[in-house]
Amino acid sequence: MKIKDLRKVTNYKFLNMYELDYTDMKGNDKSWLFASRNLEPKCIRQTFSEADAVVIVPFHSKLNRLVVIEEFRVPLSGYQFGFPAGLVDQGESIAEAGRRELKEETGLDLTKVLKQSPPVYSTSGMTDESVCMLYVECEGLADNKHNESSEDIKTHFLSQKETKELLRDHSIKFDVKTWLVLSTFAQTGSL
Amino acid sequence: MKIKDLRKVTNYKFLNMYELDYTDMKGNDKSWLFASRNLEPKCIRQTFSEADAVVIVPFHSKLNRLVVIEEFRVPLSGYQFGFPAGLVDQGESIAEAGRRELKEETGLDLTKVLKQSPPVYSTSGMTDESVCMLYVECEGLADNKHNESSEDIKTHFLSQKETKELLRDHSIKFDVKTWLVLSTFAQTGSL
Numbered sequence: 001m002k003i004k005d006l007r008k009v010t011n012y013k014f015l016n017m018y019e020l021d022y023t024d025m026k027g028n029d030k031s032w033l034f035a036s037r038n039l040e041p042k043c044i045r046q047t048f049s050e051a052d053a054v055v056i057v058p059f060h061s062k063l064n065r066l067v068v069i070e071e072f073r074v075p076l077s078g079y080q081f082g083f084p085a086g087l088v089d090q091g092e093s094i095a096e097a098g099r100r101e102l103k104e105e106t107g108l109d110l111t112k113v114l115k116q117s118p119p120v121y122s123t124s125g126m127t128d129e130s131v132c133m134l135y136v137e138c139e140g141l142a143d144n145k146h147n148e149s150s151e152d153i154k155t156h157f158l159s160q161k162e163t164k165e166l167l168r169d170h171s172i173k174f175d176v177k178t179w180l181v182l183s184t185f186a187q188t189g190s191l
Numbered sequence: 192m193k194i195k196d197l198r199k200v201t202n203y204k205f206l207n208m209y210e211l212d213y214t215d216m217k218g219n220d221k222s223w224l225f226a227s228r229n230l231e232p233k234c235i236r237q238t239f240s241e242a243d244a245v246v247i248v249p250f251h252s253k254l255n256r257l258v259v260i261e262e263f264r265v266p267l268s269g270y271q272f273g274f275p276a277g278l279v280d281q282g283e284s285i286a287e288a289g290r291r292e293l294k295e296e297t298g299l300d301l302t303k304v305l306k307q308s309p310p311v312y313s314t315s316g317m318t319d320e321s322v323c324m325l326y327v328e329c330e331g332l333a334d335n336k337h338n339e340s341s342e343d344i345k346t347h348f349l350s351q352k353e354t355k356e357l358l359r360d361h362s363i364k365f366d367v368k369t370w371l372v373l374s375t376f377a378q379t380g381s382l
Binding site: 001003009010012014015016017020022024025032033034035036037041042043046048072073074075076077078080082117118120121122123124125126127128129131133152170173174175176177178179180181183184188 | 192194200201203205206207208211213215216223224225226227228232233234237239263264265266267268269271273308309311312313314315316317318319320322324343361364365366367368369370371372374375379
């Protein structure tokens, strides 16, 4: 593929739409629309080793429970079950961002990183957004005194049995990553 | 949350950016930007029971292999490992869309639906996009004569051992859903 032109077609601070003109493998001229949180999208800066965000899969060792949050999501005009997550700040490691977001969103303390994915892509037909999945152990009590005012979050602690029950409730909106991890946990009892 | 105003700030056919003004739970006036493939986003039409797209997790029973595709993704200006996927056409069931997309992208024939998720959300901070995960058995030989001209796809058949090796290669770009399913398959030998 050869990039011919990239136009930023909106002018917002945190999210923009881009139109990319390119020549495909067969020599055809084409264009593609996508959204990006980056002022220079990844296809231009080639910054594929940096993730935009961290998604934390927190296991509470003492309670022997998987932690998920129920959070208001504006584009869904309602609550979604998902994992704690957030954008990685400039200069912050994935583990540092995970520790900070877990505390802010749930009040829980990260005690051990179990596994970290490479940057993986949310939905690459629509956006260059990438996330690192960070599997951790955590401790402490849930509270939301660290929530930003825009956040409206309830923390849930799930056993394998409770996870099975939750997945059967089709009135719940799930984030896809969370649905996949919960499905594995429901089946196997592990992550 | 009370929706006050929704503005479509771009005017494209397949993907647009929207700016939503709303009053949050605490009575504060706020706005949120998001992308949507829908002419009327889900927060307006309240069509949460319909998925925009299907993502197929294909298991080739005779070969005893999980099927993934390596596909060129314009926003990543490179190849990504993912599952066959595509938008659900008007009036089409999820299983029908899955059968069609699997054939178009890999040449393989869907023989049995094993499991279907409810509509789950790709990355709900940025978009109202939802997908159904469709776990299927399939048969046949891979070919790409059904590919649309915009598609540039190679099909891979993975044993548990090959999946473990693939996940160790950090030069590969993975779709997050695919990375999660492959991680489970690498660990447990099942989906």
